[in-house]
Amino acid sequence: MSVRIEIPPLLRHHTNGVITAEVKGSTVGECLNSFAKQYPGTRKRLFDKNGKLLRYVEIYVNGETSYPKELARQVNDGDEISIVYLISGG
Amino acid sequence: MKGITRKFLRVNLSNGKIGEEAIPEQVETDFIGGRGFGIHYLYRELVPKSDPLGEHNKLIFVAGPLAGTTAQAVSRWMVYTKSPLTGALARSVSGADFGAWIKFAGYEFILVEGKAERPAYIHLTRDTCRIEPADELWGKDTAATQEWLTRRHGLNTRAACIGPGGENLVKYAAIVTHRRTASRCGVGAVMGSKNLKAIAINAERNLQLYDPEGFKKLVKQQIQTMMANKAFQYHREMGTTGNPENTSELGIFPTKNFRYGRLDDYEKITGDEYLKHRIGQFGCYSCAARCGKIHHVTKGLYAGAQSEGPEYESIWAFSGPIENSSLEATIAADQLCDDLGIDTISTGNTIGFAYELYEKGLLTKKDTDGLELKYGNHKAMVELVKKIARREGIGDLLAEGTMRVAEKIGKGAEAFAINAKGLELPAYEPRGSKSLGFNYATSNIGGSHSYGYATQEVLGASFPRRVDRFAEEENADIVIFNQNNVAVGEVGIACAFSRGWFPQVYDKLLIAATGIDKIAERGYLMHVGEKIVNLERAFIVREGFGRKQDTLPQRMLTEPLHTRGSPGEGQMIRNLDKFLDRYYELRGWTPEGIPSSEKLEELGLGYMTKDMAQYHHIKAT
Ligand code: SF4
Numbered sequence: 001m002s003v004r005i006e007i008p009p010l011l012r013h014h015t016n017g018v019i020t021a022e023v024k025g026s027t028v029g030e031c032l033n034s035f036a037k038q039y040p041g042t043r044k045r046l047f048d049k050n051g052k053l054l055r056y057v058e059i060y061v062n063g064e065t066s067y068p069k070e071l072a073r074q075v076n077d078g079d080e081i082s083i084v085y086l087i088s089g090g
Numbered sequence: 091m092k093g094i095t096r097k098f099l100r101v102n103l104s105n106g107k108i109g110e111e112a113i114p115e116q117v118e119t120d121f122i123g124g125r126g127f128g129i130h131y132l133y134r135e136l137v138p139k140s141d142p143l144g145e146h147n148k149l150i151f152v153a154g155p156l157a158g159t160t161a162q163a164v165s166r167w168m169v170y171t172k173s174p175l176t177g178a179l180a181r182s183v184s185g186a187d188f189g190a191w192i193k194f195a196g197y198e199f200i201l202v203e204g205k206a207e208r209p210a211y212i213h214l215t216r217d218t219c220r221i222e223p224a225d226e227l228w229g230k231d232t233a234a235t236q237e238w239l240t241r242r243h244g245l246n247t248r249a250a251c252i253g254p255g256g257e258n259l260v261k262y263a264a265i266v267t268h269r270r271t272a273s274r275c276g277v278g279a280v281m282g283s284k285n286l287k288a289i290a291i292n293a294e295r296n297l298q299l300y301d302p303e304g305f306k307k308l309v310k311q312q313i314q315t316m317m318a319n320k321a322f323q324y325h326r327e328m329g330t331t332g333n334p335e336n337t338s339e340l341g342i343f344p345t346k347n348f349r350y351g352r353l354d355d356y357e358k359i360t361g362d363e364y365l366k367h368r369i370g371q372f373g374c375y376s377c378a379a380r381c382g383k384i385h386h387v388t389k390g391l392y393a394g395a396q397s398e399g400p401e402y403e404s405i406w407a408f409s410g411p412i413e414n415s416s417l418e419a420t421i422a423a424d425q426l427c428d429d430l431g432i433d434t435i436s437t438g439n440t441i442g443f444a445y446e447l448y449e450k451g452l453l454t455k456k457d458t459d460g461l462e463l464k465y466g467n468h469k470a471m472v473e474l475v476k477k478i479a480r481r482e483g484i485g486d487l488l489a490e491g492t493m494r495v496a497e498k499i500g501k502g503a504e505a506f507a508i509n510a511k512g513l514e515l516p517a518y519e520p521r522g523s524k525s526l527g528f529n530y531a532t533s534n535i536g537g538s539h540s541y542g543y544a545t546q547e548v549l550g551a552s553f554p555r556r557v558d559r560f561a562e563e564e565n566a567d568i569v570i571f572n573q574n575n576v577a578v579g580e581v582g583i584a585c586a587f588s589r590g591w592f593p594q595v596y597d598k599l600l601i602a603a604t605g606i607d608k609i610a611e612r613g614y615l616m617h618v619g620e621k622i623v624n625l626e627r628a629f630i631v632r633e634g635f636g637r638k639q640d641t642l643p644q645r646m647l648t649e650p651l652h653t654r655g656s657p658g659e660g661q662m663i664r665n666l667d668k669f670l671d672r673y674y675e676l677r678g679w680t681p682e683g684i685p686s687s688e689k690l691e692e693l694g695l696g697y698m699t700k701d702m703a704q705y706h707h708i709k710a711t
Contacts, residue, residue, distance in 0.1 A: 067318070
């Protein structure tokens with residue numbers, strides 16, 4: 001299953017400026033893991049030590065939040081995953 | 091018939107006249123409330139070119155149409171006036187309970203004019219309003235002032251007041267309520283110039299809503315949406331303290347007076363580090379987020395310092411500009427600013443500027459009362475905060491803000507003054523977050539992030555579209571969208587930090603509160619947002635602003651950014667003119683940055699065409 005990941009500004013440093021990536025997986029978790037394998041620098045900005053999604057990262061699939069299922073959320077071929085940082089500005 | 095009357099209170103400090111006035115239904119429909127009322131009345135009432143610190147300036151304290159209700163995160167309030175720091179518009183937003191109390195007293199806003207002969211405060215209840223002597227209060231800090239007013243008028247009192255900063259006319263003095271501040275653009279100095287120490291309101295919950303039952307259901311929906319929102323949960327946990335790490339890794343945490351994009355040791359000022367000092371939290375009226383995190387210092391030089399905050403901007407203001415990574419010093423400086431009533435952003439930025447002047451030899455120990463302004467010296471930073479608020483020694487000069495300090499010092503000092511239209515730039519580097527940078531340049535209040543915050547660049551939001559944060563004129567539409575969209579949120583003065591519920595219920599809540607059906611029309615709120623920004627633009631055009639002032643500090647246009655390993659190394663603003671051409675074109679303004687007759691007509695501001703026509707011949711220089 002091929003899914004497209006939109007890479008946010010904070011992670012582009014670790015993807016050599018690349019802004020989208022094609023990954024394989026049937027859940028959000030599998031897709032993000034495959035992405036982090038391609039770009040190892042992104043792992044600590046996505047997962048905590050136990051492999052859980054960080055508490056300030058939100059994943060959208062085709063514009064809809066995957067919260068609260070998060071990593072367990074199923075994805076389909078051609079879906080688009082967006083990674084958004086929930087940090088408040090101010 | 092809507093069946094509810096919205097009104098405001100006018101208080102004239104010169105002649106003591108106090109009176110209520112109804113807000114005409116047409117004005118309600120056209121501007122809805124909050125920021126819409128603020129600019130509508132300021133534009134209408136202020137004689138152009140009035141001295142901001144003179145008797146003729148007006149000071150408007152506005153609550154939003156949803157303030158004081160059970161709806162969440164909508165009880166913030168704002169101040170509208172002409173800024174003594176910039177000479178342009180002042181729009182300054184604050185929190186805590188004061189917005190709700192304005193509504194409980196029965197008003198949408200309080201308009202203060204004239205000047206009291208002696209120090210005074212306004213005491214307002216649901217039935218009475220008096221101008222009282224404040225000689226006893228003059229000189230007190232903001233905490234002591236509020237304590238005094240509560241003792242005098244009872245526990246149900248909420249006050250907005252100034253501290254020594256406002257009394258001493260520090261050009262960037264704040265107005266403080268609880269420990270929340272309307273801090274930007276020098277609104278506290280305007281209050282000080284009127285000899286007005288405080289407005290104290292005694293009132294109990296008492297509101298008229300157009301559709302109370304419908305409103306109740308919508309609030310339920312709002313709370314459910316909010317609670318199910320991960321962003322809300324994280325904001326509740328951390329407030330804005332998580333942002334320094336984010337902006338440092340983006341290379342946009344301005345450091346050493348905006349020469350670098352992050353501190354070398356930024357790991358020392360992350361949210362998790364602040365968490366170690368956290369002892370409590372505070373929230374605004376009817377907001378479950380309680381995002382004000384209270385920090386306390388237990389040992390060392392600053393033992394005993396305690397502050398509600400610092401939030402992101404204040405964390406930056408007392409770390410980035412002078413390259414300081416002592417959290418304890420930052421907490422102490424933040425506390426002083428709130429007590430003394432001065433803006434953390436302008437204070438921190440101006441101090442960073444002074445450090446660079448010292449480095450370049452344009453200020454010496456003789457000028458600084460013996461303080462050594464060497465980068466990293468946080469003790470001197472904390473001393474300067476006190477001196478600025480009291481206008482002591484070097485503080486008297488720095489209290490004027492970077493633009494005037496540069497003018498006074500000369501010798502090329504303006505090259506290091508980091509402001510837009512005279513308002514000191516905040517905690518986002520414009521060269522690494524260019525839509526925010528161009529927002530600083532075009533904002534009608536000067537260098538403010540909150541006038542057109544670029545969530546797309548800082549947080550990776552994809553609405554209305556994704557952006558390349560280093561692109562320039564290609565993102566003119568995004569700058570416009572962000573500015574108009576912020577204005578939409580501020581007709582209801584909804585908190586910018588808690589917006590997960592926004593698309594679902596904001597417009598419905600506004601209708602249920604006010605009965606303005608037009609809000610339901612597709613695109614109407616965006617139309618009002620655009621109208622507000624245009625009216626604000628017209629306000630500053632009338633004050634002499636145009637294309638020439640829509641600019642950024644020299645440093646951003648001529649020096650590359652150094653990010654110390656974060657992305658964006660070498661970025662500069664490549665072509666401001668090209669950006670402005672595109673921005674004005676999309677805005678429907680003349681190439682000189684003046685709203686065209688066609689645009690004014692389209693926005694229902696046709697009555698201003700004559701006002702603006704006299705500026706259309708002006709050519710940018
Ligand atoms: S989110 Fe924070 S600033 Fe906003 S209304 Fe709630 S407590 Fe106040």
